Amino acid sequence: MENTLTLDSWLGLRNLIVLLFAGYWLIRLLEFLLKKIILTNRGNKKILKILNKIILLYQPIGLLLVLLGFISINYVVHSIFLVFIGAISYYYIKNYVGGVIYKVNSILDKGVSVTIADITGDIKKFLPFGIIVNTEKGDNFISYSKLDKSGYTINSKNDTILRQTLYLKTPYSKPELLDMFFDNPIFNFKEAPIVSEIPGSENYKLQYTLEKGISSENLISFLKEQNIETSLINNTTE
Structure with missing residues (x-):
């Protein structure tokens, strides 16, 4: 009988994905309950902030574990396949990782007025590969790679x-x-x-x-x- 606790099988990989998926929604549920209990409590706000960072890190770490499980099924074939996918997706992977780092460590937030290169406006939304900055001429998409290369100045913040x-x-x-x-x-x-x-x-x-x-x-x-x-x-x- 195949051991369902090992990762070097499709069944083990499936179980890992189910476990990670359940863990993710458990953290989301905890976040939801804390928001409902006491929003005015400073301690709860700190816990929510920590939970948000955990969720941000949980996703790439979970994906990395799934990829390692995928490789363990067939080291040679699956490694070559992932190297090929990584090579053609390098720009997007770099932007995604940069986005996680900015969201965890940066003082950038929604509604903050920023200047990035020749663009000045308010941050409207954070996306997986960049941010949307609302200017007088409309919305502008700025990738995390460009944000890192150009730098930014915060014009106003609470x-x-x-x-x-x-x-x-x-x-x-x-x-x-x-x-x-x-x-x-x-x-x-x-x-x-x-x-x-x-x-x-x-x-x-x-x-x-x-x-x-x-x-x-x-x-x-x-x-x-x-x-x-x-x-x-x-x-x-x-």
Whole structure:
């Protein structure tokens, strides 16, 4: 008799999918019940926030487990098949993973006014592969890849904490910059500064959130004292 607890069979894969599906809806049910009980309780709101992050991570982790179960049935054939599918779907996979990361870690939210490249508007919806930004000219779809490449500036948010982007020209290395920033109290470390290398350039992109009461001019003055040139746009030409 085939062992239904192992994953190296179609029956085992089916049971895994059923188990993951049941677990997902159990978490959804818990989320629904918490929303119905006490919405004004701060503790419950924190639990709901944690549950939302668990749901976001549950989906890709569950999919990964299913794929591993699929591979275990026939390592060679199924691995080649998935590599082929992954190669032709790389752009979508990259966007999907980027979306999960943004939803879990980012301060972006529905209704927030943002500027991304030359587009300014309110975030209307989060999709699996990008976001919808509503502007005066209508809705614009922006992929998570473009969001990561261009950076973004939050123009307004309920808690008035803004996420902004600067481009830096500096002799310092990325680790030296991060050490410098983490020693400076002007940054809000609930949303830690991110320094990214710009392909084809020695410059860096800085995404940051300042403490309340601190202006961008304070940051620019500090960077100037460190002989770091700043710009609001990427002047690198490829």
